[in-house]
Amino acid sequence: MSSAKSSDEQAWLPFEDFLASGAKPPTEGSGAAPRGKAAGASPGAPATAGEPGAAPNASAGPSSGASGAVPSPRILSVGDLTRLVRQTIQDAPGLRDVWVEGEVGQVSVSSAGHCYFTLKDERAQLRCMIFRDDRLAIPFQPLTGLRLVAHGRLDLFEPQGTYQLYVDTLQPSGFGDLALRFEALKAKLAAEGLFDAKRRRPLPPQPRVIGIATSLSGAVLHDMRKVLGRRWPLVRVVVSACQVQGAGAAESVVAALRRLSRWTDPETGRATDVVILARGGGSLEDLWAFNEEIVVRAVAAHPCPIVVGVGHETDVTLADFAADVRAATPSVAAELVVPVRAEELARVRQIRQALDARMVTTLLAAGRTLETERRALDGFRPSAYLAAERERVGLLLDRGARAIQARMEADRARLTRSGDRLPMLLQGRLARGRT
Numbered sequence: 001m002s003s004a005k006s007s008d009e010q011a012w013l014p015f016e017d018f019l020a021s022g023a024k025p026p027t028e029g030s031g032a033a034p035r036g037k038a039a040g041a042s043p044g045a046p047a048t049a050g051e052p053g054a055a056p057n058a059s060a061g062p063s064s065g066a067s068g069a070v071p072s073p074r075i076l077s078v079g080d081l082t083r084l085v086r087q088t089i090q091d092a093p094g095l096r097d098v099w100v101e102g103e104v105g106q107v108s109v110s111s112a113g114h115c116y117f118t119l120k121d122e123r124a125q126l127r128c129m130i131f132r133d134d135r136l137a138i139p140f141q142p143l144t145g146l147r148l149v150a151h152g153r154l155d156l157f158e159p160q161g162t163y164q165l166y167v168d169t170l171q172p173s174g175f176g177d178l179a180l181r182f183e184a185l186k187a188k189l190a191a192e193g194l195f196d197a198k199r200r201r202p203l204p205p206q207p208r209v210i211g212i213a214t215s216l217s218g219a220v221l222h223d224m225r226k227v228l229g230r231r232w233p234l235v236r237v238v239v240s241a242c243q244v245q246g247a248g249a250a251e252s253v254v255a256a257l258r259r260l261s262r263w264t265d266p267e268t269g270r271a272t273d274v275v276i277l278a279r280g281g282g283s284l285e286d287l288w289a290f291n292e293e294i295v296v297r298a299v300a301a302h303p304c305p306i307v308v309g310v311g312h313e314t315d316v317t318l319a320d321f322a323a324d325v326r327a328a329t330p331s332v333a334a335e336l337v338v339p340v341r342a343e344e345l346a347r348v349r350q351i352r353q354a355l356d357a358r359m360v361t362t363l364l365a366a367g368r369t370l371e372t373e374r375r376a377l378d379g380f381r382p383s384a385y386l387a388a389e390r391e392r393v394g395l396l397l398d399r400g401a402r403a404i405q406a407r408m409e410a411d412r413a414r415l416t417r418s419g420d421r422l423p424m425l426l427q428g429r430l431a432r433g434r435t
Contacts, residue, residue, distance in 0.1 A: 106144065114132050215279070277307070
């Protein structure tokens with residue numbers, strides 16, 4: 001072969017020529033491919049220059065026998081190499097306990113319940129897997145686009161030759177212990193059905209008594225009373241004071257809700273129609289009392305509809321999920337429980353107009369019915385009855401007179417005929433007598 005050929009070109013040599021060139025094939029049992037075979041190739045398949053087991057480059061010159069031959073490298077099978085890499089990964093202590101942060105890419109769940117997804121950043125991506133039992137234990141599931149922190153061990157999946165992270169814990173990126181407790185308790189209570197939408201009750205359209213559980217020291221109560229007075233001044237407000245922040249706040253909120261559930265009007269015996277649980281804005285730590293399990297269960301078990309307006313619009317607590325209605329702010333909660341006075345006045349005016357129209361229609365229909373009945377009754381008056389009888393008697397008299405006159409005329413005609421026949425009969429009788 002010419003020496004002008006590059007070492008990157010493929011030199012196709014039959015097996016006999018390969019042996020004649022002086023190269024020493026690897027021996028069996030050395031971890032390499034069998035004699036006369038390239039790794040992963042069938043007998044007689046051509047070898048490629050630059051690969052283990054390939055024919056030597058022609059530019060290197062012929063070998064001068066076995067004593068001057070260069071030992072060939074050890075040839076590993078794909079499975080052996082993959083197993084070696086996996087063993088290396090498993091032996092690395094730093095890869096058995098790994099925390100990785102990234103954005104979730106494509107997510108899929110197999111029929112066996114295992115979850116597969118990728119974590120990626122601007123430079124690379126990592127394949128991840130969660131076994132079914134671990135996935136059910138994790139409070140939330142990975143979704144495409146979320147930024148998460150995953151914990152697990154790194155290992156290599158031999159059939160595909162890819163390494164991946166076997167995840168046993170997930171948490172949102174940037175979340176602390178409170179956020180993790182929030183997600184865990186949310187998953188627990190949701191599994192019990194406390195957040196089911198079917199449990200939510202409708203608010204009364206026009207409540208007479210509204211209970212409010214909040215702090216007396218903040219501006220929340222003042223703002224809510226202002227809203228209620230402007231929108232529906234007919235309502236009565238019953239306030240149950242409670243602590244909304246700090247140690248013991250959860251127990252104080254539960255006690256306030258219990259007091260409202262037992263309250264009744266001493267005069268009418270009427271209980272509250274709706275209850276508002278309210279607090280101003282704050283951090284997750286400030287609002288944590290409304291994430292306590294006892295508060296969430298107290299909200300879910302309250303006997304009348306309850307509206308939770310805690311924090312600002314972006315603040316979300318577990319009490320919001322258990323409430324019948326979630327309000328963005330305390331002022332919005334006050335707006336939700338009562339109607340607007342102007343709207344109710346407009347609705348009353350519409351009802352009055354509809355009643356007036358209905359009344360006019362009803363009166364007109366009743367007048368037509370009355371006129372029909374009056375005309376029907378006119379036929380039953382004595383004067384009308386006598387007039388009808390008089391007319392009937394006159395008709396009968398006329399019929400009788402006509403009948404008598406007709407009878408008299410018939411009798412007269414018969415007498416006339418008899419008178420005309422009498423002389424003839426008399427002559428015949430006389431003739432018979434003479435005879």
